[in-house]
Each structure stands twice: as C-alpha cells, then as structure tokens.
Amino acid sequence: MATEIKAPQFPESVADGTVATWHKQEGEAVKRDELLVDIETDKVVLEVVAPADGVISKILAGEGDTVESQQVLANFEEGASGSAPSSEAKDAPAEKQEAAAPAAEASDDSSASDQAGPAARKLMSEHGIAASQVSGSGKGGRITKQDVEKAIGEKAEQRASQPAPQQPATAEVPAAPGEREERRVPMTRLRKRIAERLVSAQQDAAMLTTFNEVNMKPIMEMRKNYQPEFEKAHNVRLGFMGFFTRACVEALKRFPAVNASIDGDDIVYHGYYDVGVAVSTERGLVVPVIRDADQRGLAEVESQIIDFGQKAQKGKLSIEEMTGGTFTISNGGVFGSLISTPILNPPQTAILGMHKIQERPMAVDGKVEILPMMYLALSYDHRLIDGKEAVQFLVTVKNFIEDPARLLLDI
Known part of the structure; x- marks a missing residue:
C-alpha cells in the first residue's frame, strides 16, 4: 500500500526546517519505527521514522532542501521488500560482507546456535560470528567458548592476510607544506x-x-x-x-x-x-x-x-x-x-x-x-x-x- 512520508508538525515558533540527513535511500527496505530522515530546525533536530515495514519508493525532498510543516518528503510502499544488493555491495570490502553475513544467515543459524552455551553465544554476538562458522568440539558437536575464540582468531588472520583496500580516487590530497588552505562550510x-x-x-x-x-x-x-x-x-x-x-x-x-x-x-x-x-x-x-x-x-x-x-x-x-x-x-x-x-x-x-x-x-x-x-x-x-x-x-x-x-x- 502506498503512503506518504511527511515532515513533522512544527511548533508555532518554527517556520520551516531543512532536510539534514537521509538515513535510508530509495529502494531500501526499512522496519517500522526505523529512522528515515533528520529535519533540522532553528532549535532542534526532528526525526521522521517509518510508519510500517516497507520500502522508500521515491525521495521528494533531498538533503539541504527547505521543507515546511507536514510537507511530503517521500513516497513509501508498505509491505514491499527491498531491492537486491547493488554491484557496489557485491564489490564491497570483505570486512563489510562478513559483517552482513550473520544477518543473512540468521534464519539458517538459529538451530546451530542452540548447540552453543550462554558464554559462547554471547561471544559470537559480540564479534558477529555465526554459529555455522564455528566447529563445535564439545559433546554432540556442542559449541564451546574456546571454539568461538578459535573462530575469532582465524577470522582475524584472514583479514590480516587480505590486501589493504585501495584508496578511492576522490580521496582528499593532503595540503602541501606552506600551502594556505581554506575550507568553506555553510552554517547549520x-x-x-x-x-x-x-x-x-x-x-x-x-x-x-x-x-x-x-x-x-x-x-x-x-x-x-x-x-x-x-x-x-x-x-x-x-x-x-x-x-x-x-x-x-x-x-x-x-x-x-x-x-x-x-x-x-x-x-x-x-x-x-x-x-x-x-x-x-x-x-x-x-x-x-x-x-x-x-x-x-x-x-x-x-x-x-x-x-x-x-x-x-x-x-x-x-x-x-x-x-x-x-x-x-x-x-x-x-x-x-x-x-x-x-x-x-x-x-x-x-x-x-x-x-x-x-x-x-x-x-x-x-x-x-x-x-x-x-x-x-x-x-x-x-x-x-x-x-x-x-x-x-x-x-x-x-x-x-x-x-x-x-x-x-x-x-
């Protein structure tokens, strides 16, 4: 079902606001009450959250735009699912892919995590380790805390052996010695x-x-x-x-x-x-x-x-x-x-x-x-x-x- 994402009702003392940051992009799936966008006013930053599970179909007010009370910021599709990962996501560094892996494998991993003790589950949660990535050495394949620590060590070794990601071409070049650098930033x-x-x-x-x-x-x-x-x-x-x-x-x-x-x-x-x-x-x-x-x-x-x-x-x-x-x-x-x-x-x-x-x-x-x-x-x-x-x-x-x-x- 299509619906509209609107700016909050501003108090009488606030005439308008500025779209500060979009935390979600077009086509991205969001959960109910998840933060979508920040609206900056003269006094406070107001948050706009998702009305339900769904997808932002189109953003109508971009970052930096001035908006009035109850103005439509975006179109929203309730119940829709997000788009597939983009080519940029596929080419993302291994660390980011690994960080996303536990979420993707959550449904397949629930039964495996039942084989882990409380201490092991806590350690896996803290380090983003999925139960399927750990070999259980305990009785009946039960995952112990030592098994998780071993998996964490192996993961760290893999990261260390990977070549460092190249700096993007748009990276800022340090100012040369003696150069009189200036930077112009608009006031909030x-x-x-x-x-x-x-x-x-x-x-x-x-x-x-x-x-x-x-x-x-x-x-x-x-x-x-x-x-x-x-x-x-x-x-x-x-x-x-x-x-x-x-x-x-x-x-x-x-x-x-x-x-x-x-x-x-x-x-x-x-x-x-x-x-x-x-x-x-x-x-x-x-x-x-x-x-x-x-x-x-x-x-x-x-x-x-x-x-x-x-x-x-x-x-x-x-x-x-x-x-x-x-x-x-x-x-x-x-x-x-x-x-x-x-x-x-x-x-x-x-x-x-x-x-x-x-x-x-x-x-x-x-x-x-x-x-x-x-x-x-x-x-x-x-x-x-x-x-x-x-x-x-x-x-x-x-x-x-x-x-x-x-x-x-x-x-």
Whole structure:
C-alpha cells in the first residue's frame, strides 16, 4: 500500500526546517519505527521514522532542501521488500560482507546456535560470528567458548592476510607544506539562529556585566563529606550546578526584576522560576530549561541537568524543553574559562556566568590563605535592572554559596 512520508508538525515558533540527513535511500527496505530522515530546525533536530515495514519508493525532498510543516518528503510502499544488493555491495570490502553475513544467515543459524552455551553465544554476538562458522568440539558437536575464540582468531588472520583496500580516487590530497588552505562550510540552521540571537541581544539590550568572586571551599567540603551518602540515596552525583541553581532561585525571590523580562513597553514579572542551563554541543549552544526550579531539590536538579546534557549531545532535546526560561546559568568553567562576560538570552534580563575554580592567595582575618576561588559574572539589561540591584543579587548568590546553611535557614 502506498503512503506518504511527511515532515513533522512544527511548533508555532518554527517556520520551516531543512532536510539534514537521509538515513535510508530509495529502494531500501526499512522496519517500522526505523529512522528515515533528520529535519533540522532553528532549535532542534526532528526525526521522521517509518510508519510500517516497507520500502522508500521515491525521495521528494533531498538533503539541504527547505521543507515546511507536514510537507511530503517521500513516497513509501508498505509491505514491499527491498531491492537486491547493488554491484557496489557485491564489490564491497570483505570486512563489510562478513559483517552482513550473520544477518543473512540468521534464519539458517538459529538451530546451530542452540548447540552453543550462554558464554559462547554471547561471544559470537559480540564479534558477529555465526554459529555455522564455528566447529563445535564439545559433546554432540556442542559449541564451546574456546571454539568461538578459535573462530575469532582465524577470522582475524584472514583479514590480516587480505590486501589493504585501495584508496578511492576522490580521496582528499593532503595540503602541501606552506600551502594556505581554506575550507568553506555553510552554517547549520541552529548556528545561524544562535548568531542572530547573540547579535540581537547586544543590539537591543543595554547590556552590562558585574563581577564578584566566591570562596568554593564550603561547598567543596560539603560535597566531600556527603557525596557517598547523597549518591547512594538519590543515585546521582552531587555537583556544583545544583547549589548554584538553588542559590540563584533564592536570590531571584529577593530581586524580582532579575527574573523579569521586557515585552515592548511592558515589564513582565514572572511568579515562577524556570532556570535555563546552557549546554554546549557539536551543533552549537542550547539552553534547556529546568521548570519550577524553586520546587526541586538538589538531587532533582542534578539529575535533570545530566539528562539534558545526554539529550543535547544526541540531539534529542525537544522544543518544549528549550522554550521559555526566566533566568539562565552558563558554566564556562568546565572548559577552563577563568573569567568572561556572558551574553543575555532574550527576552530574559540577566544571565549568570560560572568559571574555573582556581586556588589563589586570599586575605582572611589578616592572614594569607590559599583558597579555591571562582569568579562569577552577572550580565544584565540595564534598561530594567539598576547596577545596585545587579550587584546585590550577585552578592546574595555569593553569600549562599559561601555559607550553604543560609539556603536551609532562608536568611
């Protein structure tokens, strides 16, 4: 039965998308829910999967094409089987043919694999060895772990004896010494969107940054003392971001303007605390949002930040997870940054920048002590937040971090 593969229904904030990668080609058989194509938008990469078992009969939108919501991407034949291997597949290197062999022989191999023990079956699965490729030396022809190891060794010897495949004619030629090489690569949609927002933030806001430094010793000692118990109780490690998120939320309660936003000629004061956490990925910087951060404990915050980081690296963050936010925290310290000026994330009016922890000599009660110090930077929109409020907000965060008991006592 013929059907159409369509682009997803884009959210209202997304006008269109770009076909990033086709994972399947015309005539190729696919299984239900198998990934067909990635659609890259200004914010996230959306995946389109197969509606059923079948074959892509014709691709209508190629890689790089701009598509709109619900636009037809390809024609799909449900229940059809894929085409026979092409001449390129027949001429493929022996390693690729061997890798494909277990799948082709799966049906004939099931009975033979029953003659293998659990350890032998596991080893065969890990190395792509079919039971028919192994000679069983056990009782009644049973395949042992040693038999599989022997087959793996023979397979490795065969590969080593084969001549290395010739490099294709289109292989890149290394640049000659002294040659001034250039490479032009188009920006991704996400990178272009990031660039637009950063430029807009500097042009549309009266951005200013104030700095302070915080003694991290109390937090570091707390982590050292309670890390094992915390991890055992909550199944997540105790990090610094949880403390800073809680400290910022308490400070935002005292200074509502820092949690507000500007909408035209209006000031919007938010009665909730949705804290964005900047996450760096290969595709660019994304800012997933911790909703109602004031209602979450340290363990919940740490767990959600870890989840966001994993999703971001895989491109699995949803638009809902990156929409909104009333305040943002950016931790450049994980990359070694000692001090920087973070850029606002519009329409928010403030962003906190964390930095590298570095031991420095500090004067304490008339004596010099070596303490683990971190520079903090608060960039804010001077149209709404006065310098006094910005400095007091940052000092409040500093006090909470240097004396964590204040978070419990609400002082």
